[in-house]
Amino acid sequence: MGWGHATTDLARVSAGQTTVPDLLNPYPSRTTREGDALMTAVEEEGDDVAWSDPDTLELWRAMVDGSQRVIGMLNQAMVDDAGMTLQDFRILLLLSESGDTRMSDVATGVAMARSTVSRQISRLTAAGLVWQLPDTHNGRQRLARITPAGRAQVSRAAEDHARRFREFVVDGLTLRQRQAVLGAYRKVDEGLRRSVT
Numbered sequence: 001m002g003w004g005h006a007t008t009d010l011a012r013v014s015a016g017q018t019t020v021p022d023l024l025n026p027y028p029s030r031t032t033r034e035g036d037a038l039m040t041a042v043e044e045e046g047d048d049v050a051w052s053d054p055d056t057l058e059l060w061r062a063m064v065d066g067s068q069r070v071i072g073m074l075n076q077a078m079v080d081d082a083g084m085t086l087q088d089f090r091i092l093l094l095l096s097e098s099g100d101t102r103m104s105d106v107a108t109g110v111a112m113a114r115s116t117v118s119r120q121i122s123r124l125t126a127a128g129l130v131w132q133l134p135d136t137h138n139g140r141q142r143l144a145r146i147t148p149a150g151r152a153q154v155s156r157a158a159e160d161h162a163r164r165f166r167e168f169v170v171d172g173l174t175l176r177q178r179q180a181v182l183g184a185y186r187k188v189d190e191g192l193r194r195s196v197t
Contacts, residue, residue: 070168077164082157087112089161091120092129092154095146100133102141129153 075086082089090110095101098109103121107114121144124130129150135141146154170178 073168074164078157078161081160087120088124089154089157091117091124092146092150095130095144096151096154100143100145102135102143106144124150
């Protein structure tokens with residue numbers, strides 16, 4: 001989602017044309033009510049559904065719904081606080097920590113499709129936050145480098161983002177719960193990384 005798309009979605013929310021739950025609906029071609037109806041139908045199919053046992057379905061709902069809600073709220077907060085999307089922030093943060101980086105490595109680092117990253121980088125370049133450079137070792141590749149303006153932007157945004165993350169996630173969990181969530185997500189992420197290498 002680019003800056004313009006995020007702003008448009010937020011404007012639709014303000015105008016009452018849609019709601020935040022609609023924007024977070026895992027079935028984007030359906031309304032929230034239609035999505036709920038679809039999930040009800042899935043639940044009623046019984047043993048033919050792989051997650052039909054209550055524990056697995058409950059885990060799926062908690063992980064998917066919770067993740068989408070947190071990401072949606074963090075993205076909206078980033079747009080409100082810093083005028084850029086969460087995707088933009090993640091790319092700038094990676095570049096601020098890693099120096100000149102191939103587009104394919106940016107995509108891997110932020111877990112996005114390369115085509116999506118290319119579009120994001122193009123917008124960040126147009127905004128003066130990223131430079132694109134030729135890769136001297138591979139003429140078919142280009143490198144991304146954060147500009148001084150981009151570094152200042154990510155530095156300003158980081159403080160508000162950390163505060164929002166604590167507000168939305170950390171403050172509602174005990175230390176033991178935070179450690180459990182961290183361990184679980186790391187385990188899932190490690191498995192997914194192995195599956196694509």
